[in-house]
Amino acid sequence: MLHSTGPDDVRDMFTLIQRERRIILISIFVALAQFQYGYDSAAVSGFQSMPGFLAIFGYVDPTNTLGFGIRTSVQTLIQSLMQLGGFFASVFIFKYGTHISNRRGLWIGCGFSIIAIILQMSSVHFAALYAGRLLLGISNGFFLTYSATYLGEIAPTNLRGSAVGLVTFQTSFGALIGVLIDNYTTKYQSRTSYLIPLGVMFVVPVSLSLGLMFLPESPRHYIRLGSEEKAEDSIRILRGIKDHSQLVAEVASIRGALMMENARSETTRLVDAFRGTDLKRTILSMCCSIGQTASGVIFFSSYSIYFYAEAGVKNEFVWVMMSLAIALTGNMGSFFVMRFIERRMLLSLCSIINAFVMFAIAGVYTRLSTGSYTAAQVLVAMGTLFTWVYGIGQGPVLWALTVELPSQRLRSKTVGLATGCNYIFAWVATYCSPYFINPTALNWGPKYCYIWGASNLILGVWAFLVIPDVKGKSLEEITGSMIGGSEEKTGNTVEASG
Structure with missing residues (x-):
């Protein structure tokens, strides 16, 4: 449902921001945990177009404008191992999450992050590179779960969706900085080209480790x-x-x-997440988390620069930076939009829009050649629109719902499980994507977007038919509505009957 807004609503919003400025600043800081994920995904995507990186982990290819190529198997492992590490972390959190506080979970993520960065910087062997990617994935798994859970638990009801949505903002901001740094280091022909971007990553775990000491x-x-x-x-x-x-x-x-x-239960056990009303909440939380991958954002963030380069887009680093900068305005806009538009409607609308965006990209490249200037323009324009729409609706809403729907006693376990399921799908997506887009494999290029168009369409329809309305409800009210008796459907919204 779209709620009408007026001058009073806008004034109330700015009054709320002024009153809760402390929690907003804290939320921005804690969401920094997701900066690493966005930064790393974008930076490593850029590595695949850097001669300094390809000279070590690629192969000489005189036919390529860079003079080097990269094997599909290396591409798949670089990105998919990080998703696999995230899955391992999520399984651990699901089993032991209730014994780990949010701050401790974030500190564990910081430890794995520092080790992973050191491994990737200190060696030129594939084994060290792959081990670093796996450990960084474990770090992201802890960061993802405990930052989102912490934000969901500290924010007041009227800011909870926006606060959790800051995870998406930090992911996009991290990606923008990652591409920006890559753009200036790619000129180096030595290891320096990728060592500098890797070294910058230390900022996140060090800053979080110190800052969390002052937060309760x-x-x-x-x-x-x-x-x-x-x-x-x-x-x-x-x-x-x-x-x-x-x-x-x-x-x-x-x-x-x-x-x-x-x-209802004196102890919290693994099976509790699959009993009674908690079963429904667990399934909804899992589906919302998987929706992140279904939107296609993992594909774009992991392979955007390589994808643009293979599609014939010139100055791909610059175009990706422009796209991410515009996407940030969507992320910032979501802070206000989620205050006035029901979660279900916003997610459904944005998913359907992005379905048509993906179909448009694939359709143009079906009719025109890969090297077409017109096709390249369409790819850049539609890619920019996709990231903006995701930033203003899909990302923030899916993250908020993943955290909001589980019960209090099972929140860390359920969010960990949901994140783990998403990592499985993200692993499949990052592992398979190179085989679709790489010229040495299926060579679909941008036509691969047909698949993501279909997944966005399914996500939009599912959201409209299934997602309950939790806008304006505290975590305790959501808990009460799920526990306190039967539920009835009014239209497409689940409301508490008592």
């Missing part, structure tokens, strides 16, 4: 441990609330929902 755990974490005083202190630090009665009310609301859940 989420109030929901402290209440799960039975420490209400620490929960009050957490809310006070995170949101700057000084009114004791308001602090008590916030804690009481969280505690009440948690007690309601615990009444």
